Amino acid sequence: MSPADNEKLDQVFSAIREEAEKRRKAFREAPVPKIHIGMATCGIASGALETKKAFEETLAERNIEALIHPVGCIGHCYAEPVVIIDHPDSGFPPIFYHEVTAGKAKMLVKLFLEEGDPRFEHILGATVENDLIPSVMEFSRFNQEKRVVMEKCGYIDPEDIYDYIAEGGYSMLVKVLQLTPDKIIKEVRNSGLRGRGGAGFPTGKKWELAMHAEGQIKIVICNADEGDPGAYMDRTILESNPHQVLEGMAICAYAVGANKAVVYIRAEYPLAVKIVTKAIQQAKELGLLGKGILSSTFDLEIDVFRGSGAFVCGEETALIRSIEGYRGMPRHRPPYPVEKGLWGHPTVINNVKTLASVPPILENGATWFRGIGTENSPGTAIFSVVGNVVHAGLVEIPMGVTLRTLIFDICGGILNKKKFRAVQIGGPSGGCLPADLLDTPIDFDSLTEAGAMMGSGGMVVMDEDTCMVDVARYFLDFTQKESCGKCTFCRIGTHHLLRILERLTKGEGQDKDLEQLESLSEDIKTGSLCGLGKTAPNPALTSLKYFRDEYEAHVKEKRCPALMCRSLIAYYFDLDLCARGCDACATCCPVEAVFTTSNRKKGVDQELCVKCGECMVACPPEYDAVRKVSPSNLVPVVERAPEKK
């Protein structure tokens, strides 16, 4: 592009930018309190809609003026619904409140906005350093994070493009449009960015291949088919800051010479679909997408395609088949999609996080990015740390942080003071790592070496009450259902693996089962075409490697050490502790298996019991009379259940 064009480009964009800044200034300087409410799916699931309604109603009722600013998700799911109240007149800094239910919202309006009392007991912290309230940055859950991709998530309104532009959004697209594609790709290459979808292929290299690929039409696809159970960062990014992803896509498209792009989002994420569709519309209206972007000669059309709930479609060739209108079955590579992809055109497929990393990289430079993380895996990793952990949610950390720091320092350790048993990384394709490996640094290579994998970044923490055999069975059940059926080993092999694991959890395991498990797993790995089959046995293999004693207990003693496999356990009441006349357990039992013994204590009818454990939860802590045993024949029989009429 000639310099004259560049001038025009800057001119067009600076008009947009001015408008954005004007709006931002008007919002910031409005002499009323501002209430920021996290409104992504997880916030809504915890009641953010009710909270918002409560704020609106109470404000109207009490005739208080305040601005409500719906924002995306900040990633602190344990604290949802999250609200930040900025009330400059009170003399307090902006305050971060957690678990703001509708009731709390009403109270905050009355006590804080009206009377100026910030209610210290509900505060998580202030958002900035100050002398009055400890800042959230003093918590390790905040200060050990390094936000690159999610920096703006939870602070801007995802449905307002000006909010993003005021934060510096789309300025990288403007900068890039004035460069040659070579330069952009070189910068991305130098940053060492690796694909965040799990496999870790160097992004710059992929773009370069696509740029050199032959073809009139080229296509960019953003892979948001986040199928791993337990991972939801892609959803959060799309729901909290869709424009950063769109900007990344536009930069990629310009660099490789594509004029068409598709965002492939799971249909299970209706809110993400809605927000991205709206974001594309807004960007088009401002001329940041569509024909002749910012009056340049570069065109880009972005469409949204809704995936239909097939896990295998996260695999790139399967994803392409599905957009083409066929069954989503992977095909042989090469040719790779960068040579022959969607409709036969060269196609770049990048994960949401990869594309969202691009604008910050170009803004701060490749050297800055290289400075974060490790040498072979620069940058940050986003994990959804869930399961039996205190501060569950999304965590963005520099690569190379150890698992121990992540789970114990940042996320607050295990719930209910239980012991750590294992951490499952990478969803159905990853593995379970035991306590000995907690000092493994988190990066692509170290995790693969340990037997797990980065995957999409789902991390499920399990405490001592989790049975590793059952977890392996769970994952095999998932992959077996999701196998597309193309490769025999994946289709039938996973089925057999599942059968073996099911036998084990039912106490019907045989001695040769463990060996068969191992050899069959190896066969599936070698005999499958795509990542699904190649990694499907990982959960079983790693748990067998690190928790063999548990497997052996299931086979030899018919015992589940974690007391989780329901066929191998039994509940009973400790009659020395059980209180006479208390009916807490009997009323909550869903199958009426609890009966009253002759001395008015309780017993469990083992034939009726479904082992849901509700009685254990219901039993008042001062009695704590419910016990679990494995194997189930150890249960002491005190009295037979009365015959049911």
Added chain:
Amino acid sequence: MNQELTTEEQAALKNIAAKLSTFERQRGNLIPVLQMIQEEIAYLPPETLKMVAEHLGIFECEVYGVATFYNQFRFRPPGKHPIKVCLGTACHVRAGDIILENFERKLEISEGETTPDREFSIERVACVGCCAMAPVAIIGETVHGQMAPSKVEGLLMRIEIEKEMEEREKQKNESGR
């Protein structure tokens, strides 16, 4: 699968036929078309597969093959209150399967089925992305986090009560007129 279509559904079919003509005759439109139909009528009755095949100029078995491949598509009408129980990893670790079992027991159907009165249907889903609130169940559009087996009965009872209240309200209005 061979259920009689209700009058409402027959009206919806007409609507679908009209909408179908707005889609271009391209293979790539197959999945969007199926999604559109399911949004209209909540499942894919056999008649619609035929319509799609004719419109896109492909065999009906191809349409059926694609539709059955993806988990999203249903071939049975869901209940008025579809219940989805999440069995993602986090929900599994926190005993989501017991929640599913409880729904199945209370409604006397198993997953993938609809009650004969078409009020409830149960489905298992892989992950709804609310893992921090596990175990999760979704009834209609509402997400219920931190489920417990004893909550199941309460939720179903609430729906029953709401239905009764609605009916009473209706009767009241009618008698008032």
